[in-house]
Amino acid sequence: MKIGINSPVVVQLPGAFSPWEAEAGIDELGAVAETADALGFDFLTCSEHVMVPADIAAQRGGTYWDPLATFGYLAARTTRIRLATQVLVLGYHHPLAIAKRYGTLDRVSGGRLVLGLGVGSLEEEFALLGATFEGRGAIADDALRALRASLSQPRPTYDGEHFAFRDVVVEPHAVQPKVPLWIGGRTPRSLRRAVELADGWVPFGLSPTELATLLGRVDLPAGFEVVLSPERALDPTREPGATADALGVLAEAGATSASVRVAADSAQHYREQLAALAAHLPAAE
Structure with missing residues (x-):
């Protein structure tokens, strides 16, 4: 089982982030990314919300860095770790806009993009962006088919229920022949x-x-x-046994990769925790 961050x-x-993160900036994040990259972790994540209503932010949080800008920076500070949106909301974007913007990211990162995508559930955000909320599942399905047809093509063609295009050029486009698409939900x-x-x-x-029931x-x-993700942040330095057990639970449930948080009180401590967690990475082939 691979491990991503x-x-x-x-x-x-x-309730799910450490106090140091509220004061941290791109330098601290970049240092964490470099460490994860050097140690052999599989991916880094970044999610998307354009805005969260103030009364909902108390439950969902209000801080969401833009994944395209964030990953563009992290791509320059890393060499091999994958960059996974977790997740983009399909209804907020035309498929060709994703193909162009994230295809460019795939190009500048040397083919390290993973597109995590979701249908979305925050109706107020849909309304603010002028996106269609009712029927968003069917629109998302069509968008996924359109993305598959366009991500790695300089002259994509698609004819679907909600999206259609032909005789267009999208350059640059993704360098991976098939960009991995992950679905959240x-x-x-x-x-x-x-x-x-x-x-x-x-x-x-x-x-x-x-999880095991659904996958079965x-x-x-x-x-x-x-x-899959553990139920809480891991503490591999002080709780190596509990860390191994938590990862084992995910593997038994059917995970091929774990997306983990680690407990830390500073960026440096976070990097030390990653070094301890690296003991649980699969052996290099």
Whole structure:
């Protein structure tokens, strides 16, 4: 099971981030990324919200760094670690806008993009952006098909129910022949969407038993990625046994990758925790 880092600083959920993150900036984040890259972790994450209503921010948090700008910077400070949006909301973007912007990121990072994508649930944000909330699942499915047709193509063509284009040039485009697409969500429908239209599933808010049950109901394609997260931040320095147990629970539930947070009281402490966590990485091939 590979291990990726649920990046600190960039998302600050109430009760789930450390005080040092509120004061940290790009230098601290860049140092963490460099350490994760050098140690052999599989990916870094960054999520997306354009805005969160003030009354909802108390539950969902209000700090969300823009993934495109953040990853553009981190791409220059790393060499091999993958850069995973976790997640972009499909309804906020035209598929060709994602293909152009994130295809460019794939180019400048040397083919390290992973597009984590979701349907979205914050109706107020849809309304602010002029995006369609009702029927967003069907629109997202069509967007996924359009993305698959366009991400790695300089002259994409697509004719779908909600999106259609031809005789266009999108340059630069992604350098990966097939950019990995991960679908976020916690419902059976999100898992079916991931199996049918994407390359991986990133669920949230489900117990290991619930995850194992859902995964047991579907036939996963070869190479399909299941990215699960421990229920709490890991403390590999002080609790190596508990860390191993937590990762083992994810593997038993069907994870191919773990997306983890580590407990830390500073950026330097975070890097030290990553060094301890690296003992649990799979052996290099």
